[in-house]
Amino acid sequence: AQSVTQLDSHVSVSEGTPVLLRCNYSSSYSPSLFWYVQHPNKGLQLLLKYTSAATLVKGINGFEAEFKKSETSFHLTKPSAHMSDAAEYFCVVSERDTGFQKLVFGTGTRLLVSP
């Protein structure tokens, strides 16, 4: 079975500084990997998706993630944090289940951004 591990439950940064949210995955074959963001009292929004094309994936709001097979990692980064980036971020891997690709969610990382 596939799984993801988000290494930090909370990350705190100052506005204007870089953001790094770490994610490691376990997969027996080439996975699809995602980052979703959840703002307070909102649903989950897709930030970006990796599907075996380019290893550096660009998403919305200036976020990007790099797929590193040798490290089984898919870390999310942003060069400069904004106050509006404060939210919960989920790393997700898809797992094929009789033709359907089921999403397996990490436990989430809460990003706190201070002025």
Place this chain on the structure above:
Amino acid sequence: DAGVIQSPRHEVTEMGQEVTLRCKPISGHDYLFWYRQTMMRGLELLIYFNNNVPIDDSGMPEDRFSAKMPNASFSTLKIQPSEPRDSAVYFCASSFIGTSGDTDTQYFGPGTRLTVL
């Protein structure tokens, strides 16, 4: 597109009462999913449908939970009778098979926050 629509956004009920949560998927999507999110267990897939047919309900916690999809634009998740431990945020999501057969990008609704007293 309006995205996935869920109602109500908040529901407060008393133990033993029936609760019905509603979802309208994105038009043209042929997969629909119900998830539950709690602090203790994170996001859990409860059930999913393909072309209105339930495919896998192994995540449904017990017989008190049931889900239906009478047509391509509407689904319900019902809890009867409700218990305090059912308190959670329930999300509906939808997806579709594109030309590549890719079904794994899911689009989530805003969720229904259920509180059972």
